[in-house]
Amino acid sequence: MRREAATVAGLLDAATARIAAALGLAHRDSRLDARVLAAHVLGVDAAWLIAHDTDPLSGSHVAAFDALLAQRLEGVPIAYLVGTREFYGRPFLVSPDVLIPRPDTELLIERALACIPLDQAVAVLDLGTGSGCIAITLALERPLARVTAVDRSPAALAMAQRNAGILDGRVEFLTSNWFAALGDRRFDLIVSNPPYIAAGDPHLARGDVRFEPLAALAAGRDGLDDLRRLTRAACAHLRPGGVLLLEHGYDQSDAVQALLRESGIRHPQSWADLSGILRVSGGEVSE
Numbered sequence: 308m309r310r311e312a313a314t315v316a317g318l319l320d321a322a323t324a325r326i327a328a329a330l331g332l333a334h335r336d337s338r339l340d341a342r343v344l345a346a347h348v349l350g351v352d353a354a355w356l357i358a359h360d361t362d363p364l365s366g367s368h369v370a371a372f373d374a375l376l377a378q379r380l381e382g383v384p385i386a387y388l389v390g391t392r393e394f395y396g397r398p399f400l401v402s403p404d405v406l407i408p409r410p411d412t413e414l415l416i417e418r419a420l421a422c423i424p425l426d427q428a429v430a431v432l433d434l435g436t437g438s439g440c441i442a443i444t445l446a447l448e449r450p451l452a453r454v455t456a457v458d459r460s461p462a463a464l465a466m467a468q469r470n471a472g473i474l475d476g477r478v479e480f481l482t483s484n485w486f487a488a489l490g491d492r493r494f495d496l497i498v499s500n501p502p503y504i505a506a507g508d509p510h511l512a513r514g515d516v517r518f519e520p521l522a523a524l525a526a527g528r529d530g531l532d533d534l535r536r537l538t539r540a541a542c543a544h545l546r547p548g549g550v551l552l553l554e555h556g557y558d559q560s561d562a563v564q565a566l567l568r569e570s571g572i573r574h575p576q577s578w579a580d581l582s583g584i585l586r587v588s589g590g591e592v593s594e
Contacts, residue, residue, distance in 0.1 A: 313363065313364045313369050314360065314361050314362060314363055314364065315345065315356055315359055315360045315361070315362050315364065316360035316361060318341075318345060318364060318369065318372060319338070319341045319342060319345060319356070319360075322337075322340075322341035322344070322345075322372070322376055323337045323338045323340075323341045324337075325376065325380060326340050326341060326376075326379060326380065329380040330379075330380070330382065340379060340385055341376075342356055343385050343389060344372060344375050344376060344379065344385070344388065344389070345372060347375070347388075347389040348368055348371045348372045348375065349364075349368060375388050375389075382514070382515075382517060382518070383518055384407055384515040384518055384519075386401050386407045386515075387401065387402065387403055387407070387518060390402070392407050392408050393408075394408035394412070394413070394438075394440040394444065395413055395416055395440070395444045395448075397443075397444065397447070397474055399438050399439070399440045399443075399470050399474075400438070400466060400469055400470050400473070401438055401466070402462075402466060403518060403519070403520065404460065404462035404463050404465075404466055404520065405437040405438040405462075405463045405466050405467075405520065405523070406437050406438065406500075406519050406520065406523045406524070407515060407519060408438060408440040410581075411554070411580050411584075411586055412440070412441065412500050412554060414554075414578060414579075414580045414581075414586050414587050415441065415498060415500060415552060415554045415586075415587050416441065416444055416445065416448075418552050418578055418587050418589065419431070419441075419445055419496060419498050419552055420445070420448055420449065422495075422496050422550045422552070423445065423448075423449045423452050423495075423496060425449065425451070426451065427451060428451045428452065428453055429449075429451075429452050429453070429495040429496060430452075430453045430455070430493070430494040430495050430496075430546075431445055431449075431452050431453065431454045431455070431494060431495065431496045431497075431498070432454075432455050432456075432457070432489075432494040432496070432497045432498070432544070433445070433454065433455070433456040433457070433498050433499065434457055434485055434486075434497065434498070434499035434501065434537060435457070435458055435459075435485070435499055435500065435501050435502075435523070435533075436456035436457060436458045436463070436464070436467050436480070437458060437463050437466075437467065437500075437523060438463070438466055438467055438470060439456060439466070439467025439468070439470045439471055439476070439478065439480075440470070441456075441498060441500060442454050442455075442456035442467070442471075442476070442478045443467070443470055443471050443474055443476035443478055444476075445498075446471075446476040446477050446478050447474065447475075447476050450477075453479075454476075454477070454478045454479065455478070455479045455480075455481065455489075455492075455494070456478050456479070456480050456481070457480070457481045457482070457483035457485070457488065457489070458480075458482070458483070459482065459483060459484040459485075460520075460522075460523075461482060463520075463523075464480050464482055467480060468480055485533075485536060485537065485540065486540050486541075486543075486544055489544060491543075492544060493544050493545060493546045493549070494544060494545060494546065494549060495545075495546055495548075495549050495550070496549060496550050496551075496552070497541055497544065497545060497549070497550070497551045497552070498551075498552045498553075499537055499552075499553055499554070500553075500554040501526065501533040501534060501537060501553065501554075502522065502523055502524050502525055502526035502530075502532075502533050503526055503530045503531070503533070503534060503554070503555045503556045503559060504524050504525050504526065504530050504556065505525070505526075505527070505528060505529055505530040506525045506526075506527060506528060506530075507528070508525075508530070511524060511525060529562075530556055530559065531559065531562060531563075531566070534553060534555060534559070534562075534563055534566060535566060537551075537553065538551070538553075538563075538566040538567055538569070538570040538572070539566075539570055541570060541572075542570055542571045542572070542592050545591075545592045546592075547592065547593065548591055548592065548593075549591060549592050550589060550590070550591045551567070551572055551589050551590065551591075551592075552587060552588075552589035553567075553587065553588055553589060554586060554587050555586070555587070555588060557584045557585075557586070560577040560585035560588055563575075563577070563588040564576070564577060564588055567588060567589070567590055571592060571593070572589070572590040572591065572592060573590055573591055573592065573593060574590055574591075575588060575589065575590035576588065576589070576590060
């Protein structure tokens with residue numbers, strides 16, 4: 308007997324149930340995952356899936372979807388499966404070589420943009436750029452800014468350069484372990500989303516984080532190793548009145564403010580994300 312062709316709705320319903328059962332996600336989140344995978348395989352958008360929910364699917368499309376679904380059921384992040392993640396309204400290429408951009412980091416962008424005049428060519432440095440989402444976004448939002456981005460991972464830098472090329476972001480990229488390759492260069496603004504998770508944190512073995520580069524996540528026993536390095540060295544690379552902004556963990560604002568004070572940053576403060584969590588801390592050096 309001939310097997311009835313799968314429809315868009317049938318494919319999504321079955322995948323939603325399997326994702327929810329395998330990963331313990333809510334129905335809404337599981338449905339979103341299924342839609343993202345289907346839209347990627349079919350080369351359509353979410354609106355098309357709704358308008359064509361009774362359309363039959365070809366065997367090749369079903370096979371391609373099932374291959375991605377199998378990986379998702381193992382926990383592989385959606386962003387790695389489809390190769391992109393939106394950040395600040397723009398699509399960024401991602402791979403297991405880089406962290407997946409997260410909405411939390413958009414707070415760092417907002418604070419940075421508040422420090423970059425629209426009409427001045429200020430020098431900006433992004434430390435540990437990864438996918439390049441921070442540096443490229445700042446370059447696109449402030450076209451006069453001279454943005455430099457560094458990362459010690461050649462694979463991450465290659466991804467960031469691809470994103471800059473696709474999005475037409477003017478950014479200078481350098482291979483560097485933090486400030487090592489920058490000599491005596493100084494900047495008006497330094498931003499970073501460094502590793503800040505404690506090495507023994509159980510969250511490193513859960514969810515999407517399991518598949519992301521550990522070196523971009525963990526930073527010593529208390530998660531502050533890289534934040535210590537950055538705060539100690541940053542003032543030597545900031546111009547008078549320059550600003551340092553750092554993303555950090557949900558419970559690290561007091562510790563990071565203390566590090567900023569010790570490094571010579573004046574009046575450090577912290578800012579909350581949309582969930583009310585103090586997520587970014589920073590301040591400026593003396594004039």
